[in-house]
Amino acid sequence: MTDTLPVTERSRLRRLHERGHFDRDTINAILDAQPMCHVGYVMEGRPYVTPTLQWREGNHVYWHGSSASRALRAQKEAEVCLTVSILDGFVLARSGMHHSLNTRSVMLFGTAFKVEDPEEKLTKLGNFVNQLYPGRYETLRPDHAQDLKATTVMGMEISEGAAKLRAGGPKDEDEDYALPIWAGEIPVRMVVGEPIPDPRNLEGVEMPDHVRDFRYL
Amino acid sequence: MTDTLPVTERSRLRRLHERGHFDRDTINAILDAQPMCHVGYVMEGRPYVTPTLQWREGNHVYWHGSSASRALRAQKEAEVCLTVSILDGFVLARSGMHHSLNTRSVMLFGTAFKVEDPEEKLTKLGNFVNQLYPGRYETLRPDHAQDLKATTVMGMEISEGAAKLRAGGPKDEDEDYALPIWAGEIPVRMVVGEPIPDPRNLEGVEMPDHVRDFRYL
Ligand SMILES: Cc1cc2nc3c(=O)[nH]c(=O)nc-3n(C[C@H](O)[C@H](O)[C@H](O)COP(=O)(O)OP(=O)(O)OC[C@H]3O[C@@H](n4cnc5c(N)ncnc54)[C@H](O)[C@@H]3O)c2cc1C
Ligand SMILES: Cc1cc2nc3c(=O)[nH]c(=O)nc-3n(C[C@H](O)[C@H](O)[C@H](O)COP(=O)(O)OP(=O)(O)OC[C@H]3O[C@@H](n4cnc5c(N)ncnc54)[C@H](O)[C@@H]3O)c2cc1C
Ligand code: HEM
Ligand code: HEM
Numbered sequence: 001m002t003d004t005l006p007v008t009e010r011s012r013l014r015r016l017h018e019r020g021h022f023d024r025d026t027i028n029a030i031l032d033a034q035p036m037c038h039v040g041y042v043m044e045g046r047p048y049v050t051p052t053l054q055w056r057e058g059n060h061v062y063w064h065g066s067s068a069s070r071a072l073r074a075q076k077e078a079e080v081c082l083t084v085s086i087l088d089g090f091v092l093a094r095s096g097m098h099h100s101l102n103t104r105s106v107m108l109f110g111t112a113f114k115v116e117d118p119e120e121k122l123t124k125l126g127n128f129v130n131q132l133y134p135g136r137y138e139t140l141r142p143d144h145a146q147d148l149k150a151t152t153v154m155g156m157e158i159s160e161g162a163a164k165l166r167a168g169g170p171k172d173e174d175e176d177y178a179l180p181i182w183a184g185e186i187p188v189r190m191v192v193g194e195p196i197p198d199p200r201n202l203e204g205v206e207m208p209d210h211v212r213d214f215r216y217l
Numbered sequence: 218m219t220d221t222l223p224v225t226e227r228s229r230l231r232r233l234h235e236r237g238h239f240d241r242d243t244i245n246a247i248l249d250a251q252p253m254c255h256v257g258y259v260m261e262g263r264p265y266v267t268p269t270l271q272w273r274e275g276n277h278v279y280w281h282g283s284s285a286s287r288a289l290r291a292q293k294e295a296e297v298c299l300t301v302s303i304l305d306g307f308v309l310a311r312s313g314m315h316h317s318l319n320t321r322s323v324m325l326f327g328t329a330f331k332v333e334d335p336e337e338k339l340t341k342l343g344n345f346v347n348q349l350y351p352g353r354y355e356t357l358r359p360d361h362a363q364d365l366k367a368t369t370v371m372g373m374e375i376s377e378g379a380a381k382l383r384a385g386g387p388k389d390e391d392e393d394y395a396l397p398i399w400a401g402e403i404p405v406r407m408v409v410g411e412p413i414p415d416p417r418n419l420e421g422v423e424m425p426d427h428v429r430d431f432r433y434l
Contacts, residue, residue, distance in 0.1 A: 010263075015283055036304055038255040040266035046227075049257035049266050051302035051322050066232055085268035087253055089410075092428065096346055096357050097364040105268050129313055140313050141393050147314040169415045176358050180422050183415040186431050193306075193404035198386045202397050211309065214403050 010109055011162045021163040024059070030106045030163055031056045031084055033217060035132065039063065040081040041112075043074045054082060055128045059158045061108065062115070062124055067152045075112040075154055082108045082156060089187040093170035094179050100166065102185065108161035115153040124153050132217070133210035190216045227326055228379045238380040241276070247301055247323045247380055248273045250434055252349065256280065257298040258329075260291045271299060272345045276375045278325065279332070279341055284369045292329040292371055299325045299373060306404040310387035311396050317383060319402065325378035332370040341370050349434075350427035407433045 005011070005022045013020035021027070037054040040047060050071045052063045061082060065072050089102035115121045122143065129137040170183045195211050222228070222239045230237035238244070254271040257264060267288045269280045278299060282289050306319035332338045339360065346354040387400045412428050 014287055015285070036302065038257075038266050038268075038300060038302070040255075040257040040264035040298075042259055042262065042264050045259065045262075046296045046326075047257035047259050047264055047298045049255050049298045049300040049324065051255075051300060051320070053318070068232070070231055079263045081257075081264045081266045083255060083266040083268060085253065085255070087407075090349070090431070092350065092353075094358050095364065096342060096354065096360050097368065099346065101270070103268070107266065109263075125313060129316065132307070133309065136309075137313065139398060141311050141396055141398065143313050147312065151314065169413065177417050178419075179358055180419050181356060181358065182422050182425050182428065183418060184424075184428070185413040185415075186428060187410035187413065188407050188433055189410065190304075190405050191408050193406065196386065196402040196404065198400040198402075200394050201400060202395075205397050205399050207401075208399050211399065211401070211403060214307070216405055 005159065005161060008160055011107070011160050013162060013164065019164045019166055021165060024158070026163045026165070027106050027158065027161065028056060030086065030104045031061060033104070034084050034086050035217065037063070037082050037084045039071070039075065040083070041071065041075045041078060048074070054084065055131050057124070057127060060155050061158055062128065062153055062155045064125065064128065064151060064153045067150055069152065072152045072154055076114050077111060080110065080112045080156065087188060088167065089185050091170050091185050092183050094172045094176040094181040094183050098170055098172050100170070102167050104163070104165050106161060106163045108156065108158060110156045110160055112154050112156045115155055118148065121151070121153050122148060125151065133214070136208070136210050139208070192216050222376065222378060225377055228324070228377050230379060230381065236381045236383055238382060241375070243380045243382070244323050244375065244378065245273060247303065247321045248278060250321070251301050251303050252434065254280070254299050254301045256288070256292065257300070258288065258292045258295060265291070271301065272348050274341070274344060277372050278375055279345065279370055279372045281342065281345065281368060281370045284367055286369065289331075289369045289371055293331045294328060297327065297329045297373065304405060305384065306402050308387050308402050309400050311389045311393040311398040311400050315387055315389050317387070319384050321380070321382050323378060323380045325373065325375060327373045327377055329371050329373045332372055335365065338368070338370050339365060342368065350431070353425070353427050356425070409433050
């Protein structure tokens, strides 16, 4: 197993290629930092982008949904592009063109497969829940057989793709640094608010650590 | 001009259709709340999803990038899917299957066009900057001709698509409410940090209101 993805015709960065990274550590860190992803697929020659949650296990990435989902059916054994994007800040420059964003993103390409084995599907769904909320899955009402039947888990090998990163302040044209224009960076980040217990929680049921310590991963 | 998009074969929600909305007010509010989008397009039959910034003007949505961008060239006069997603919270239920997210999202479908007229392109880029940072564009070093040449603005009519919304706590199976399992909601949101002035800002240049009051839109 190599720790760097190959640079292919599809994954090679043409624009600002110095921001590109192909090592698995960088790619995995971004996937693990942000469960939200956008999965692209083609139906009748036309593009679709569906927001979904992804989770990683080793060199694979997974996502789930309804077994009746039009999106998941179209993705099975088909080419997909799975993109994860994190916005870290807004970059303000002295000219319009040098305005930018600080971001971390990953684009992955490959053929999606459906996890067919029921045991494996169950394990994967448990891993999904527990990656978001450590230890929660075992505390839940066990899945009914029809819950599992209604659920499809999709997967893709992490074998082709790239990460792209930008950090830091603006990069202006040399002569523009003489201008009296405010330039800089506005950092943004996701924060977790106070958990809201369901009013129908039974008396005496306490907030578990996986909720109290939830840190948007 | 109608204030509701038609429900087409492509845009009709099959899954949890009660969460769907086709009125422009709902769709526009989501577009205006989140500049990040993911644009899906097809090259040689394969899907690509590129993270991009969008801005709305009336019944059109726009995005920009390099005139040499492979993505933008592939999108011109081609079908695209532009998706905007906002994550508002994590929903924890008493069974695995009823775990969910609180989200606001929009998927738009259509044919993308390139803004060819140089005057119009300039106006659009100014609007883009000023929608993020009111009044900033006029304070910048005016765009060089080559900046504008290097920049492509793409657009799409908002004429087909849907919004999907979820809010509130978990919805469990009737019998599961008797279980001593903590259920509820963990709200999340984007927050703006303290702006970081570029160390090369000239002395006496003060932080403008559009930075001080920046509120992630
Ligand atoms: C939140 C966010 C907002 C952005 N907003 C804009 C914008 O408004 N305008 C703009 O021009 N660009 C924006 N970008 C950058 C954009 O995603 C593309 O990187 C850029 O537009 C170049 O696209 P291209 O297809 O021409 O790149 P190319 O370099 O031709 O792409 C070739 C290959 O490089 C890799 N690659 C390209 N982009 C990325 C990426 N973002 N992440 C991981 N791998 C990548 C892929 O393997 C891709 O197939 C944004 C990025 C993020 C994360
Ligand atoms: C942040 C986020 C994370 C999500 N995570 C998951 C997940 O992990 N698993 C999961 O199954 N679903 C998830 N969803 C919902 C997902 O985006 C789809 O709505 C759902 O999977 C049904 O997809 P489908 O193609 O089967 O829907 P269908 O109902 O068949 O889609 C038909 C049409 O409905 C409209 N539509 C569908 N979904 C959306 C949407 N999200 N926004 C706007 N219009 C839409 C479009 O016009 C689409 O062409 C998530 C949504 C968001 C915003
Ligand atoms: C607030 C306003 C703006 C923001 C937030 C912004 C953001 C961005 C981002 C994130 C990129 C992608 C960089 C990358 O690939 O890593 C980009 C590319 C680009 N932007 Fe902007 N932009 C803004 C305004 C402008 C304006 C006004 C112009 C032109 C006058 C412009 C011209 C370009 C060009 C030419 C590229 C391509 C760079 C390249 O690939 O070499 N941008 N912009
Ligand atoms: C923490 C874990 C989980 C989260 C955050 C989560 C989140 C979601 C979200 C956001 C949707 C989309 C709902 C919509 O279309 O609006 C969804 C759909 C679905 N999920 Fe999960 N899920 C989780 C775990 C599970 C588990 C463990 C199962 C199965 C045992 C499951 C089964 C399903 C099914 C069947 C659907 C489709 C619903 C439908 O379209 O009718 N999910 N999930």
